[in-house]
Each structure stands twice: as C-alpha cells, then as structure tokens.
Amino acid sequence: MGERIAFKEMAAFRPVTPGYALMPFRFARLPGRQEVLLTNEVGEFAFVADADLRALVAGTLDRGAPAYDELASRHFLAEGNPGAVTRMLAAKYRTRKSALRGGPALHLFVTSLRCDHSCAYCQVSRQSPDKSRYDMSPATARAAVDRMFEVASPALTVEFQGGEPLLAFDRIRQVTDLVLERNQAEKRDVSFVVTSTLHQLDAGMLAFFRQHGFKLSTSLDGPAWLHDANRPTPGRDGHARTLAGIALAREWLGDAQVAALTTLTRRSLDHPEAIVDHYVENSFRSVFLRPLSPYGFAVRAERRIGYGTADFLAFYRRAFAHILRLNREGTRIDEAYAAILLTHILSPFPTGYVDLRSPAGAGLGVLVYNYDGSVYASDEGRMLAEMGDTTFRLGSVHQPWQELAGSDAMATILGAGVAEALPGCADCAFLPYCGADPVHALATQGDPVGHRPTSAHCAKHTGIFQMLFDYLADGDPGTMRTFLSWVTHQDRDSLAGGAC
Amino acid sequence: MLPLHTHGIVAAPVPALLKVLGIAEALSGAYPPGKVAVDLRDGPEVDATALGAAGFAGIVTDGPVERHAVPVHVHSLRDGAVVAPGDVVRVRPGTGMVSNLFRRGANANTLFATERCNSRCLMCSQPPRDDNDGWRVREMLELVPLLDRDLPWLGMSGGEPTLLGDGLREVIGAVATHLPSTGLHILTNGRTFADPGALRWAAPGVGRTVWAVPLYSDVSWRHDHVVQAEGGFDQAVQGIYNLAEAGHRVEIRMVLHALTVPRLKPFAEFVWRNMPFVDHVALMGLEPMGYAKVNRDQLWLDPLDYASDLVDAAFHLHDRGIRTSIYNVPLCVLPRAAWPLAQQSISDWKNTFAPACGGCDVRGRCCGFFASAGEGWRSRGIKPVNGGHHGG
Structure with a gap:
C-alpha cells in the first residue's frame, strides 16, 4: 500500500482568503428574461441571476455558490494563479481569430x-x-x-x-x-x-x-x-x-x-x-x-x-x-x-x-x-x-x-473594421459572435464606422442573437439537438447525446 | 487472468533478461542469440548442446535435461503458461523467480518507468515510493530491443515517467530505433511539461507517442484536491498545451468517483472548448487498489448512480467529434446506446468477472472487473444481460 500519508481537504488547495480575478466579459439583458447573459472574449457564455452578476462584479460572489464554479469553468473568473486560465483564453482567442493568419x-x-x-x-x-x-x-x-x-x-x-x-x-x-x-x-x-x-x-x-x-x-x-x-x-x-x-x-x-x-x-x-x-x-x-x-x-x-x-x-x-x-x-x-x-x-x-x-x-x-x-x-x-x-x-x-494591402481602402477597413474598437460594438454581449461591416456602414450611414443605434445591420443581428439566445436559455432538448446537428454537420438522428 | 510471475528451477550464473522463442523463430536470427532462450517445451526434439554452440543464451524445458551447453536453463515452472514463445522474461537464479515483462499478444504491454511520483492522487492504484529506481531505465533499455517488432502499441506507466528526465529520452529513443512502427502510450500527469524545457525529454517521441494526461476537473481547486498537489491543474494544462504545440498527441483521462462526477458534464464542455485538439478522452471507472481503498469513503459512487451523467458527458464529446471511450464500467450498468463507447479496458492480468456474469450474453464484449474489486466495490446494478433485457 505504500507510505501512510495525510491527505488534505479541498480547502487546502484554495486561497486562504476568498477572492478571484475577473476576466474580460460583457453582458446583456434579454427582453422578457430574468437571467442575464454573460459572454466572454472567446465566445463562451453563461446565464446567471442578476444578483450573481452584481456579486461577481463586486468581488463578493460566494465560492460555494453554483454560479461560482460555472463562471470559473468558462473563464469569467480566475481563482489563484491565473496562468493556466490566461493560457487557455489566449489559445481560444487565437483559434477564433485564426482566419487572420493566412490573409x-x-x-x-x-x-x-x-x-x-x-x-x-x-x-x-x-x-x-x-x-x-x-x-x-x-x-x-x-x-x-x-x-x-x-x-x-x-x-x-x-x-x-x-x-x-x-x-x-x-x-x-x-x-x-x-x-x-x-x-x-x-x-x-x-x-x-x-x-x-x-x-x-x-x-x-x-x-x-x-x-x-x-x-x-x-x-x-x-x-x-x-x-x-x-x-x-x-x-x-x-x-x-x-x-x-x-x-x-x-x-x-x-x-x-x-x-x-x-x-x-x-x-x-x-x-x-x-x-x-x-x-x-x-x-x-x-x-x-x-x-x-x-x-x-x-x-x-x-x-x-x-x-x-x-x-x-x-x-x-x-x-x-x-x-x-x-x-x-x-x-x-x-x-x-x-x-x-x-x-x-x-x-x-x-x-x-x-x-x-x-x-x-x-x-x-x-x-x-x-x-x-x-x-x-x-x-x-x-x-x-x-x-x-x-x-x-x-x-x-x-x-x-x-x-x-497598403492602399487607402485597406486603411479605411482597418480603421473601422475592428468591432472590439467600435462604439456600440465594444461593449455588446454579442460581439464575440458578430462582426464589423464598414462597407455596409458606409453604404447606409455615410461613414465606415457607422452609428449602431440607427444601424439596420446592428438591429438585424441583435434581433437574431436575442432569438437564438432565447432558445439557448430555454434549452429545449429537441431544439438543442437540432442546433448541435447544424453546428457539427451531422444528422440529427445520428447524435447520441444532443444537448448543447 | 494469467499471472505475471511464477517460480521454477533457474540455472544461471546471474539474473538475466531473455527473449523466449520457439526453435524456428530463434533460428531466424531476428534477435541476437545471446539474448534468446529457446523454448523447447512444445517443439520437436532438439539437441540442446548444438544451441549452446550456436550462441543461444538459454533454454526453457519441461524438466531437467541431461546435457546442454547454454548459460541459462529454466525448467519445472510451477505455472508453465506464464512463459510462452515471444515473451520476454527476467529469471533469477537464487529465488527461481521467473517474471514476465512482455507478453506476446496481450491486450496491453506496459513499461513500468518508475515508482516515484510528484502527485499523490486520492485514488492512486499504484501508490508511489521514493525509491532510487534508476536501474529501471537500464532494464527498459535492455528490454526494448527484445520486444516484438510488429507490436502496434507499447504503454509506459509509473509512477510519473517524466521524473526519469534524460532516462525517459533514452527509452523513447530506443523505442524509436528498435520499434519504428510501434506507437507509445505514456501515462503522465503532464506537470513536468509545464516547463517547456522538459519537452526535450519527449522529443524523440513526436509522431509516435500519445501522452495520456489526467484532468479531474474543469476548475483548478477540485483537480488539485484529487491529485493532492497545489498547482497541479495549472501545470497539467500548461503541459498539455506545450505537448500539443510541440506536435505531440494528447489523451485526456478522467477517473470517475464522488469527487469528479458532480462536474462531469461541464468538464466535457471544458475539454471541447479548451482542448478540442486532443486525440482521445477516456472516462474511467475507479480501480480499487492502493489509495483508492484508503479513501473509499470519499470516493465511492455506485456506477449505476453516475451512469447517466457519464453517458451525457461521453456523448457531449463524441457528438462534437472528439473520440471518447468509457473504461472499466461494465456493460450492464450502462445504457445500451453507450455500449459502442465502452472498451475492454482492463489488462488481461488484472481482469475478472463476477459470479453473476456467468449467464451474461455480452460478457465477451465487456470489460468485466478489476480482480482487486471485492464485493464492496461492485455496483448493485451488476446483472447478466440476456436477450431483449438490456442494461439501463
């Protein structure tokens, strides 16, 4: 059986004083829903109670609360040494933006x-x-x-x-x-x-x-x-x-x-x-x-x-x-x-x-x-x-x-085409799944940056995202199975599990 | 279940590591005669003196023989089946002990790298010892050239193999040299590879190695608690990324018990989101040995009670294109839909079945049980599967 050793309790592997670091995230309240949608920079999301969101931001979310583990799992918060969490976030970010690599x-x-x-x-x-x-x-x-x-x-x-x-x-x-x-x-x-x-x-x-x-x-x-x-x-x-x-x-x-x-x-x-x-x-x-x-x-x-x-x-x-x-x-x-x-x-x-x-x-x-x-x-x-x-x-x-690639046209796109830096997009919870369209903005609003509150592009996408997240929050197993079949390009019936 | 050791009469000047071969294969010259013991138990009459002249190291016979001219003579084995042609054995003249280090045709052959480990997992089936076991590297280097060259996979386990440092590099290098078409499957906690400098020990294995790294949770403190090592999760994650970035294949291993099952579903999503590049995910029932017995009270969960969570998590990964297996959970406690994921995962020499399995129709496809699992470690759901009445 080997040496006799004294095993430690889980608490021994957590900071003595409860506390965590916040990782970058955005949130949205969906029409008609109690829970708040949280999304992070790499597109992971969670629905939490309004009180949990307030506690999270205040730094007082209880480490025993179910939401705590959920938010840690999806890298909304990091407890202790954030080294691995930032490494994972970086890898996910790189993957999401990988289309940039080859031009x-x-x-x-x-x-x-x-x-x-x-x-x-x-x-x-x-x-x-x-x-x-x-x-x-x-x-x-x-x-x-x-x-x-x-x-x-x-x-x-x-x-x-x-x-x-x-x-x-x-x-x-x-x-x-x-x-x-x-x-x-x-x-x-x-x-x-x-x-x-x-x-x-x-x-x-x-x-x-x-x-x-x-x-x-x-x-x-x-x-x-x-x-x-x-x-x-x-x-x-x-x-x-x-x-x-x-x-x-x-x-x-x-x-x-x-x-x-x-x-x-x-x-x-x-x-x-x-x-x-x-x-x-x-x-x-x-x-x-x-x-x-x-x-x-x-x-x-x-x-x-x-x-x-x-x-x-x-x-x-x-x-x-x-x-x-x-x-x-x-x-x-x-x-x-x-x-x-x-x-x-x-x-x-x-x-x-x-x-x-x-x-x-x-x-x-x-x-x-x-x-x-x-x-x-x-x-x-x-x-x-x-x-x-x-x-x-x-x-x-x-x-x-x-x-x-060095043309004025490209400079215009680079100046107005990064949604993370656009007013109205930068703090939008749907940003990780959406994009910037300076061509559309110029065509419809007269300048490539555009104005989100009056943008048809924004209204359309906000509406579609709200609808999709509404379905995701409802979590109907049949709908989730359909979504998964679309995302994984498989027949719905060939999916053994099916929940998202 | 065939044991790994037996005793017999060993006439030899010193302990020896030998490849046992039938006469025809011995004469084919595939292995250096000085490392070969010719198994004469089942073959035609052979003049044992001529074998000595041909340079063979030894013979294995049923009983004493009158004359031979080889340095090593093994006979009168208590359990003759422990040694068969193709195997590699260690024989000790003093005790007469004959140990099987490699069994031709076994479902798993594993190099035992070290007794040492830098973690102390609550359910470790092989509790580590801090012995100085540097001799194991020498033994592995001696053993590897004697393994079957058509071996598809060779495992390595411990202890924590990466603690061998340069020794690990040597052993992997030997596998690459002597067994160019053999894949290596190395169990490691991955923590050593948090230091990119340690990747040099793995380098000869790129393209032929799967590193099987345990992750026991999606959040650090739960994993650290299970492995009893502060920073263990961070190091394992960094190690997995470093291995993958260096071109290695990585398998994730999860052991199912009361401390891990509650977060199994989010764990599956965590793997999909953070390491969808992994080669394989193994979700494994507990092996009731070592520390697992000491910590039974905080670990035991009847597989019947976690089967539903297990199947959800397994299909969560499988549906997303990540190859996923269920190990060490008998078919009768799994819903039939999950059977294709269940593997016969228990090594031959540890494997057994329960009395209830006698009349079961799917016993031939089932992993059965660890021989170490007494009544108290068996699910209340164990029952023969017959005809249309399948588990669930």
Whole structure:
C-alpha cells in the first residue's frame, strides 16, 4: 500500500482568503428574461441571476455558490494563479481569430457583369447579356490569378461571380486552368465555386465542373409565383429553368455540391413557411434567408420591394420556428445564417464566413477581382463602386498584393473594421459572435464606422442573437439537438447525446 | 487472468533478461542469440548442446535435461503458461523467480518507468515510493530491443515517467530505433511539461507517442484536491498545451468517483472548448487498489448512480467529434446506446468477472472487473444481460 500519508481537504488547495480575478466579459439583458447573459472574449457564455452578476462584479460572489464554479469553468473568473486560465483564453482567442493568419482565403472573380435576368433587387447592377465589354479580359484574369497566389493562405477558394458568370464560361475555364497550373508548385488547398442562375448550364460545363470538384451556388426565392415575381426573365420561366438547372447539376455533381439561397423581398415576408417548404420539397438541407442588401438596383427599388428590420425579424422568427418544427418531425433542414451564428456561439472554432468577422472580412478574408481589372475588398465594395463610391477599391490587378494591402481602402477597413474598437460594438454581449461591416456602414450611414443605434445591420443581428439566445436559455432538448446537428454537420438522428 | 510471475528451477550464473522463442523463430536470427532462450517445451526434439554452440543464451524445458551447453536453463515452472514463445522474461537464479515483462499478444504491454511520483492522487492504484529506481531505465533499455517488432502499441506507466528526465529520452529513443512502427502510450500527469524545457525529454517521441494526461476537473481547486498537489491543474494544462504545440498527441483521462462526477458534464464542455485538439478522452471507472481503498469513503459512487451523467458527458464529446471511450464500467450498468463507447479496458492480468456474469450474453464484449474489486466495490446494478433485457 505504500507510505501512510495525510491527505488534505479541498480547502487546502484554495486561497486562504476568498477572492478571484475577473476576466474580460460583457453582458446583456434579454427582453422578457430574468437571467442575464454573460459572454466572454472567446465566445463562451453563461446565464446567471442578476444578483450573481452584481456579486461577481463586486468581488463578493460566494465560492460555494453554483454560479461560482460555472463562471470559473468558462473563464469569467480566475481563482489563484491565473496562468493556466490566461493560457487557455489566449489559445481560444487565437483559434477564433485564426482566419487572420493566412490573409484572404476567398477570391471572387467577376468574370462577367452580363446577365439575362432583370431582378429588381439586383445588387450588382448587371448589364444586358450581349455587352461583351463587361467580360473580364484574359490578361486581367491572368493578373488576378497572380495576385491570388501572392496571398499566404494555405486554403484558397476561387469563386466565380457575375452578372451571370456562365455567360463567360471560357474565362472560368481559363482561370481554372491557370490556377491549377500554378498550384502544381504552390500546393495550396484550392476549391472552386460558381454563383450562377444555372440557366446556361450544359453538358460541357458540367463535365468540367465535375472534373474539378466545383460547387454551384444559385438563387431560389421560393415557389414559382414568388421566384418569378422577384427574378424576372424574358421567357417568364426563371423558376422552372432554375429547378431544371439544379436537377442537372445534382445529377452530374451530387446533391452536396449544389446550394441555394433566397433573397427576401417585401412580397416574400408574408410567406416564411412556403419558402422553407419549397426548399424541403426540392431536397435542400439548407435554406439561407437573406434580406435585401442596400446596394445596386436594390437601392432604387427600395420603395417598391423594401421593408424595415422589424418586418424582417418577424418573418425570420416565424421561418425559424417552422424550421425547428420540421427538424423535430424528422426533416433535416437548417437556416444557413443561423447555423453560422450558432457555430460561433457553440463551438470554439471560427467559420469560413467572411461577411461577419472582426476584423472585417473585407480585404482581410476576401478579395474581389472585377471584370474591369479593379480589385475590391469585398463583393459589397464592388457593388458600392458600381454606384459611384470607390472607397473600397484597393487598386488594379496589375499592382502587387503588397501595394493593394497598403492602399487607402485597406486603411479605411482597418480603421473601422475592428468591432472590439467600435462604439456600440465594444461593449455588446454579442460581439464575440458578430462582426464589423464598414462597407455596409458606409453604404447606409455615410461613414465606415457607422452609428449602431440607427444601424439596420446592428438591429438585424441583435434581433437574431436575442432569438437564438432565447432558445439557448430555454434549452429545449429537441431544439438543442437540432442546433448541435447544424453546428457539427451531422444528422440529427445520428447524435447520441444532443444537448448543447 | 494469467499471472505475471511464477517460480521454477533457474540455472544461471546471474539474473538475466531473455527473449523466449520457439526453435524456428530463434533460428531466424531476428534477435541476437545471446539474448534468446529457446523454448523447447512444445517443439520437436532438439539437441540442446548444438544451441549452446550456436550462441543461444538459454533454454526453457519441461524438466531437467541431461546435457546442454547454454548459460541459462529454466525448467519445472510451477505455472508453465506464464512463459510462452515471444515473451520476454527476467529469471533469477537464487529465488527461481521467473517474471514476465512482455507478453506476446496481450491486450496491453506496459513499461513500468518508475515508482516515484510528484502527485499523490486520492485514488492512486499504484501508490508511489521514493525509491532510487534508476536501474529501471537500464532494464527498459535492455528490454526494448527484445520486444516484438510488429507490436502496434507499447504503454509506459509509473509512477510519473517524466521524473526519469534524460532516462525517459533514452527509452523513447530506443523505442524509436528498435520499434519504428510501434506507437507509445505514456501515462503522465503532464506537470513536468509545464516547463517547456522538459519537452526535450519527449522529443524523440513526436509522431509516435500519445501522452495520456489526467484532468479531474474543469476548475483548478477540485483537480488539485484529487491529485493532492497545489498547482497541479495549472501545470497539467500548461503541459498539455506545450505537448500539443510541440506536435505531440494528447489523451485526456478522467477517473470517475464522488469527487469528479458532480462536474462531469461541464468538464466535457471544458475539454471541447479548451482542448478540442486532443486525440482521445477516456472516462474511467475507479480501480480499487492502493489509495483508492484508503479513501473509499470519499470516493465511492455506485456506477449505476453516475451512469447517466457519464453517458451525457461521453456523448457531449463524441457528438462534437472528439473520440471518447468509457473504461472499466461494465456493460450492464450502462445504457445500451453507450455500449459502442465502452472498451475492454482492463489488462488481461488484472481482469475478472463476477459470479453473476456467468449467464451474461455480452460478457465477451465487456470489460468485466478489476480482480482487486471485492464485493464492496461492485455496483448493485451488476446483472447478466440476456436477450431483449438490456442494461439501463
């Protein structure tokens, strides 16, 4: 049995005088809830009683209280030597911000601004399909590929955007070939995406996409009557052709390679269930409910198709409840945006999503090579430029990346793109899961820092976060299981446990 | 359960460490003859004098033989099954003691690194001693070249192996040299690696080693209490991070008892949030040996009463993609859904079953019990699992 030793009580391993150090955190009171939400710098959260929060801050939280262990476990407080706690916080922080390490990983190639659609909400100010001067030239494409490989990111996503990029398929082929050729020596982890209406798809394109593992992303706004009203085409058969394109793409590439998102007009807002059901009926496992963007033709059409954030949030809550109901009944469907936010909330890992980051994804996570040889910090930055404001134009594809990275446009982004330093964001409990969007702020409020109390971006995200944390506080096991299935990309039924 | 020691007649000038091989394998030349004892008990008639001439170190026979020319002759073993071809044994001429240090085909083979430890865990099954056991490094260095080269995994335990310092580096280096395709699984409390300088002792193990580090809570004082070491949690966490940053694989080990189970669920979330990079998490039932017996009153919790918390915690990790196992908890006290996570985790030589297990249909998949676990350490939930009536 070994030596006889005197074992010590637990108290012997705690400071003689009770006390702890506070670690950085923020808090929020959710409408209609007693508990207070606490979130820390690395995205861990806890719900505590108001009295516990007050005691925590006063330094008098009793070490025997249940909340004490919970808050210590999640690093809201540190007892004794804080060495390991700060080490863990640092590691988690580094992981959350790890997208910064390699620079932009998403590279958008606007191969053509031409499009055969005439969507009222078009963000990109498309041009009619026969104007080939709105196509990217071979020389521009070549320079853009050179710029992309100057970035250090070990993973590169090449996304073809438009207009309708398939109208300039030769350019897609050229860029892909150039990228693959360069990559024989570069050995990056390269993937390809095309954002398209899919109406122009043919067997030659599909064979090419299959060969190179392309993913296709398209727009599907809901049932035919809604889709065709939102997205008019000359033949008035946009919906049918989109579904045909989806079927063809799935046949060639597999279901997992084809995604769709919906843009919401005022007309859409009355039909959350119909839109979601349409996605389910068409075998999608994800629906991205995306409000109108304040760019491009959408601005001009605002009076006719626009709506306020409160209307959007009412729609979103209804659609979300419907999606949860479907999951409970055995249908696998997520809301793509909520899945991203929940991953920020429930996991220690960042997502690849570039539109909600701090520092902002613009220029730091994404670069856009426009058909005309301009380089923009983001897709929205290019849309803004089409409207006459070139604040987020970094320069030309013929300038080296180092020069583009040192541009005034990047200085603007760095000055206004760190949410931790923005008024109204710095002390927001949702900050760890949210991001800065200086492009949106400039477009809607006239300056890149923006003003949170009147920001639609802020109102939308606050509303969604409040809804999600309300569900998390309720902790319904079925809902938690659904959330976990979204965050871990697993079938709900294959999860053995299920609580968050 | 096959014992590790037996006695017999050992004719030898000095104690010796020998690889026991059948005649065909001995002649294959895979191991230096000077380290090989040829097992003649079950084979064809062999002229023992010729083996001496061929340079073999010894023979193992059923009984005395008239003539041989090898330095070591082992025979008349009380339990002949303790020694088999492929094994490595230590034989002592004075006492006639034959100890098995490596058993071919066993579910676990472990190097015992040291008796010393810098923690005093309340449930330690192998209470440490402050002996000067530097000789163990020499024995391990002698043993490693005699192990089976196709061994998938080799364990190392103690005591606290990192207290060997440079000796640890030598042993890991020997494994890397002689057993290039063997993985090392080293039990350590991780505290030594809080000092990044100590990583040099682990360096030869990068790419072949899993460091199994116990964490007994998500908060420092509870862990420190269990391991009876102030700063133990901080050092273990720093050690885990230092190992991972140096490219090592890390396993987390949690022992289930009354002081750890109350925070099992938050512990699982803690691991997911703070160390999702770990290779494996093992949630382990108590081994009722050593200090665990002394501290039974503050440790004992019937597995039936913690099964639900255990399964929640295990699936919390499993669902998030962290490989998770349940050790040392019999299937009959676990809900059937958790069976795929339950491992046959108890080393052959410590393993036994209860009388109630006689008629059980899943005994062949179950970990059973530690032989040391008397009636008082068995769950009231122990019962044979038959047909459609499964545990829960």
